[in-house]
Amino acid sequence: MDRIDFRSDTVSWPTPAMRQAMANAPIGDDVYGEDPTVNKLEALAAEMVGKEAGLFVASGTMGNLAAILAHGRRGDGATVGNDSHTFRAEAGGMAVLGGIVPNPLPTDLYGRMDLAAVEAAVYPDDPHYPNNRLILVENSYGAKGGYPIEPDYFQQIRHIADQNGLIVHMDGARLFNAAVALNLNPKEITQHVDSVTFCLSKGLCAPVGSVLCGSAEFIQQARRARKLVGGAMRQAGVMAAAGIVALTEMVERLADDHAHAKMLAERLAEMPSLIVQPELVKTNMLYFELAESAPVTPKQFVRRLRDEANIWLSDGYSRRFRAVTHYWIQEADVALFVRTARAILQVEGRCLTR
Ligand SMILES: *Cc1c(COP(=O)(O)O)cnc(C)c1O
Numbered sequence: 001m002d003r004i005d006f007r008s009d010t011v012s013w014p015t016p017a018m019r020q021a022m023a024n025a026p027i028g029d030d031v032y033g034e035d036p037t038v039n040k041l042e043a044l045a046a047e048m049v050g051k052e053a054g055l056f057v058a059s060g061t062m063g064n065l066a067a068i069l070a071h072g073r074r075g076d077g078a079t080v081g082n083d084s085h086t087f088r089a090e091a092g093g094m095a096v097l098g099g100i101v102p103n104p105l106p107t108d109l110y111g112r113m114d115l116a117a118v119e120a121a122v123y124p125d126d127p128h129y130p131n132n133r134l135i136l137v138e139n140s141y142g143a144k145g146g147y148p149i150e151p152d153y154f155q156q157i158r159h160i161a162d163q164n165g166l167i168v169h170m171d172g173a174r175l176f177n178a179a180v181a182l183n184l185n186p187k188e189i190t191q192h193v194d195s196v197t198f199c200l201s202k203g204l205c206a207p208v209g210s211v212l213c214g215s216a217e218f219i220q221q222a223r224r225a226r227k228l229v230g231g232a233m234r235q236a237g238v239m240a241a242a243g244i245v246a247l248t249e250m251v252e253r254l255a256d257d258h259a260h261a262k263m264l265a266e267r268l269a270e271m272p273s274l275i276v277q278p279e280l281v282k283t284n285m286l287y288f289e290l291a292e293s294a295p296v297t298p299k300q301f302v303r304r305l306r307d308e309a310n311i312w313l314s315d316g317y318s319r320r321f322r323a324v325t326h327y328w329i330q331e332a333d334v335a336l337f338v339r340t341a342r343a344i345l346q347v348e349g350r351c352l353t354r
Pocket of ligand 1: 142
């Protein structure tokens with residue numbers, strides 16, 4: 001990549017192995033079910049998360065939407081974190097296109113809804129209320145610094161769902177980051193949910209796509225929902241080929257991204273002008289805040305990182321920043337970020353990093 005881009009892991013480019021696989025992929029018309037590369041990706045993805053079937057979709061947003069449309073009907077209710085991606089950052093798709101009524105609940109420091117609140121959110125059987133239908137969970141939890149939530153939380157969510165006849169869908173956009181950080185097989189997390197979406201782009205570096213996984217019957221419904229929103233693709237094997245490389249070659253190495261994020265958080269925490277909690281950094285993401293006492297404004301901070309070191313951070317409209325690590329960010333890039341930040345923030349003394 002031509003820049004050191006910490007804005008998101010979505011900016012990651014496909015690897016040379018992916019470009020190669022894309023060029024050589026056997027393809028067919030996937031709407032006829034005839035693209036062997038798409039079929040292979042869907043089977044591989046389903047196997048990795050312990051589900052019967054998979055569906056290749058254009059984005060995580062489309063995967064979550066297709067899941068919700070397949071699981072629910074107009075007037076159904078969905079309990080969901082009030083800072084979750086599905087509730088806050090998917091254009092309200094569940095309500096706009098599905099007529100699903102979200103019931104947003106606050107989440108804790110790690111992105112977990114209070115279990116008693118989830119239970120209390122089950123509506124009484126009464127015509128005043130939406131139908132009880134869905135619980136939507138997310139792992140890792142983006143709004144909480146990509147925190148990887150332990151499976152026992154999902155087991156308890158599962159229990160509440162089973163007691164009340166509800167379905168659980170997981171937005172696992174960064175499921176593999178969570179699994180690697182927790183040192184678990186992803187199945188240990190996804191065994192507690194009925195369906196899961198995860199991104200092949202982001203940290204896994206594929207240029208496009210996510211996979212939605214669940215039971216064969218559910219995936220058949222989700223395939224219809226994907227068609228409904230215009231997401232059925234034809235020779236999609238060109239993209240699925242990169243997804244296969246993502247799942248076979250790019251998962252284990254996410255640990256490097258996590259180490260880089262941790263390193264960055266620890267070094268930034270040494271600077272008096274920055275407020276960081278390195279202990280919360282478990283995956284490839286960190287939030288930090290520019291203190292009021294800093295010698296620069298947020299906009300100046302962002303501009304100088306860009307001008308002086310070609311390091312890219314998002315906006316600078318508030319004092320709070322997010323930095324995300326990925327395959328195209330090396331340890332030397334983290335060190336450059338630290339050195340440049342120290343210079344901009346006029347931190348005195350010996351630089352502890354190379
Ligand atoms: C990125 C992301 C998605 C899906 O985003 P797309 O850009 O539509 O692929 C969903 N949930 C979370 C938590 C995400 O970070």
